[in-house]
Amino acid sequence: xxxxxxxxxxxxxxxxxxxxxxxxxxxxxxxxxxxxxxxxxxxxxxxxxxxxxxxxxxxxxxxxxxxxxxxxxxxxxxxxxxxxxxxxxxxxxxxxxxxxxxxxxxxxxxxxxxxxxxxxxxxxxxxxxxxxxxxxxxxxxxxxxxxxxxxxxxxxxxxxxxxxxxxxxxxxxxxxxxxxxxxxxxxxxxxxxxxxxxxxxxxxxxxxxxxxxxxxxxxxxxxxxxxxxxxxxxxxxxxxxxxxxxxxxxxxxxxxxxxxxxxxxxxxxxxxxxxxxxxxxxxxxxxxxxxxxxxxxxxxxxxxxxxxxxxxxxxxxxxxxxxxxxxxxxxxxxxxxxxxxxxxxxxxxxxxxxxxxxxxxxxxxxxxxxxxxxxxxxxxxxxxxxxxxxxxxxxxxxxxxxxxxxxxxxxxxxxxxxxxxxxxxxxxxxxxxxxxxxxxxxxxxxxxxxxxxxxxxxxxxxxxxxxxxxxxxxxxxxxxxxxxxxxxxxx
Numbered sequence: 001x002x003x004x005x006x007x008x009x010x011x012x013x014x015x016x017x018x019x020x021x022x023x024x025x026x027x028x029x030x031x032x033x034x035x036x037x038x039x040x041x042x043x044x045x046x047x048x049x050x051x052x053x054x055x056x057x058x059x060x061x062x063x064x065x066x067x068x069x070x071x072x073x074x075x076x077x078x079x080x081x082x083x084x085x086x087x088x089x090x091x092x093x094x095x096x097x098x099x100x101x102x103x104x105x106x107x108x109x110x111x112x113x114x115x116x117x118x119x120x121x122x123x124x125x126x127x128x129x130x131x132x133x134x135x136x137x138x139x140x141x142x143x144x145x146x147x148x149x150x151x152x153x154x155x156x157x158x159x160x161x162x163x164x165x166x167x168x169x170x171x172x173x174x175x176x177x178x179x180x181x182x183x184x185x186x187x188x189x190x191x192x193x194x195x196x197x198x199x200x201x202x203x204x205x206x207x208x209x210x211x212x213x214x215x216x217x218x219x220x221x222x223x224x225x226x227x228x229x230x231x232x233x234x235x236x237x238x239x240x241x242x243x244x245x246x247x248x249x250x251x252x253x254x255x256x257x258x259x260x261x262x263x264x265x266x267x268x269x270x271x272x273x274x275x276x277x278x279x280x281x282x283x284x285x286x287x288x289x290x291x292x293x294x295x296x297x298x299x300x301x302x303x304x305x306x307x308x309x310x311x312x313x314x315x316x317x318x319x320x321x322x323x324x325x326x327x328x329x330x331x332x333x334x335x336x337x338x339x340x341x342x343x344x345x346x347x348x349x350x351x352x353x354x355x356x357x358x359x360x361x362x363x364x365x366x367x368x369x370x371x372x373x374x375x376x377x378x379x380x381x382x383x384x385x386x387x388x389x390x391x392x393x394x395x396x397x398x399x400x401x402x403x404x405x406x407x408x409x410x411x412x413x414x415x416x417x418x419x420x421x422x423x424x425x426x427x428x429x430x431x432x433x434x435x436x437x438x439x440x441x442x443x444x445x446x447x448x449x450x451x452x453x454x455x456x457x458x459x460x461x462x463x464x465x466x467x468x469x470x471x472x473x474x475x476x477x478x479x480x481x482x483x484x485x486x487x488x489x490x491x
Contacts, residue, residue: 001098001100001477001478002100003100003101003102005472005476005478006052006100006107006109007102008471008472009023009050009052009478010025010052010061010102011061012437013025013057013061014060015437018139019057020138020139020436020437020438020443021049021136021138021139021436021439021443022048022049022050022136022439022442023049023050023051023052024043024049024050024051024052024139024141025051025052026051026052026053027055027056027057027058028053028067028072029064029067029068030066030072031068031072031075032053032072032075032076035141036051036053036076036079037088037089037124038124038134038141039051039112039134039141040080040089040092040093040095040112040122041089041121041122041123041124041132041134041141042134042135042136042141042142043093043112043114044091044092044093044112044114044120045114045122045133045135045136045144045152045407046114046136046446047114047136047442047443048093048111048112048113048442049136050109050111050112051109051110051112052107052108052109053067053076053107053108054072054102054105054106054107054108055107062103063102063105063107064105067105067107069099069106072108073097073108076097076110080092080095086125088124088125089122089124089125090122090125090129091119091120091121091123092122093112093115093122094113095111096111097109098111117152120152120153121133121144121152121153123149129149129153130146130149131143133149133152135148135407138436144407145407145408146318147318147319148340148408150316150318150408151314151339151407151408152340152407161218161314161316161317162217162218162219162315162361162362163211163218163361164217164218164317165211165213165215165216165217165218166218166221166231169215169216169221169225169231170216171201171204171209171216173216173227173231174204174216174220174221174225175224175225175226178224178264178369178370179204179224181369181370182207182223182365182368182369183200183207185368186203186368189368190368193206193207204220207368208220208361208364208365209223209224217361218315219362219365220365222264222315223265223266223362223366224264224369227262228262228263228264229262229263232320234321234322234323235315235320236260236268236324237261237268237269237271237272237309237310237323237325237326238259238260238261238323238324238326239257239258239261239272239275239326240255240257240258240325240326240327240328241255241256241257241279241328242255242256242327242328242329243330244329244330245329245330245331245332256279257278257279257328259275265362265366266366266369266370269303269310270371272306272324272326273299273302276306276326276328277295277302280296280297280328281296281416282294282295282296294396297333297393297396297398297416298392298393298395298396300392301388301389301392301393301401301414302333302414304388305333305335305389305401305412305414306324306326308337309326309335309336309337309410309412310324311359311362311366312337312357312358312363312410313338313339313358314337314338314339314358314408315359315362319339319408322338325337331416332413332414332416333413333414333416334412334413334414335411335412335414336411337409338409339358339408340406340407340408340409340410386403389401393414398414398415398416399415399425401413401415402415402425403451404449411449413449425448425450425454425455425458426458426461426462428447428448428450429448429458429459429462429468430462430487432447432448433481433482433483437482438481439480439481440478440479441455441456441479443480444459444481459481463481466484466486467483467484467486467490468481468482468483468484468487469481469483
């Protein structure tokens, strides 16, 4: 970074009057600020960022007097664990340090890289992972919640929680008829699973309805329990229909319709799909001599989104007090479940057709349990679900779904409007820039839930339409985007 680039960066912050999502300045005139490690942790756990040392935000983003460059640099390097001793951080990220002259003073520009998901969280050692892990929200370093830390820490591991014994549950708490139908299907689909199983108890253990001590497993209860919510009251799907495009719109009822979907996972999925379908519009077309009714969002897409939320959510004890939310708005449907990405999945490789199993036992069991409405099984586990959703939405002229992973939550957004009527991705980018002034590609991805590649496509289109303009050349690492005067008038 040269002086002109740094000056432009600081001028942008000066106009906003604060740091932003991707840049933090700290005075650190004679000694390194203690809270710099919170910022490093936040950038490493979120999307990377830039720390500028030797610049005062209070004075209007100008260099501090008598900045001790070498002393502060050495303190930072030591704190990162690169001076031969123990550093301040666990799982420190990669970084680069540049000396940049600014108004006759040499300041430090430190670029922090985002950690690979498998290495998160980065945290301040003296506070521990639960108290010293941070994320970046706007211009602030915000502590991660205990569930967010847990989600990050278990990113690469399948969860053992679906195999946990359910306290107080016995074999009699399973739906015997459903269990019998599942065993019958297992004989047909996976006959070797039943090989050498002389009695029903052994068959139940083979299929993981029961563990080796005869206790009902969480997977078994969820797949075929008589009433799983007796043991986990919050493990249901909450379908809420709102008037307008946001919750709690002024002058409106809190809910237009609401359905709490309980029972087994199969029953919950089927009931949730039905609850959404009854609140969607249908269109009719004549094909030959017949009239064909079409749901405004393909039912198979709804089922896939809801089934994925139910099967791939986090079922660890800390998450069992959280339900799955299906929110129906005038323009979209949002399906959100506890638990972030896992098993090497990132926002960028969601669409590669590969499958990752957080709950391997549950996925296997749900591939055998028949759904109550005869729609097959809710779990296939072959990675075809997301490509199918994309293809089905495109075929019906709808915007592609948005997949929005968070630290401890995952949300899918299905838009009801036609693509030609509104480009929701473009609107999200415009809205984010109206709120924040200037944002880079990665920042826009974080704000909108779009992938980086999706952001780039829409940014290029908006530039071509004269609604966006870049703040730097295409080769600049500090290239951001802002709305043009034309866009400000239009929006």
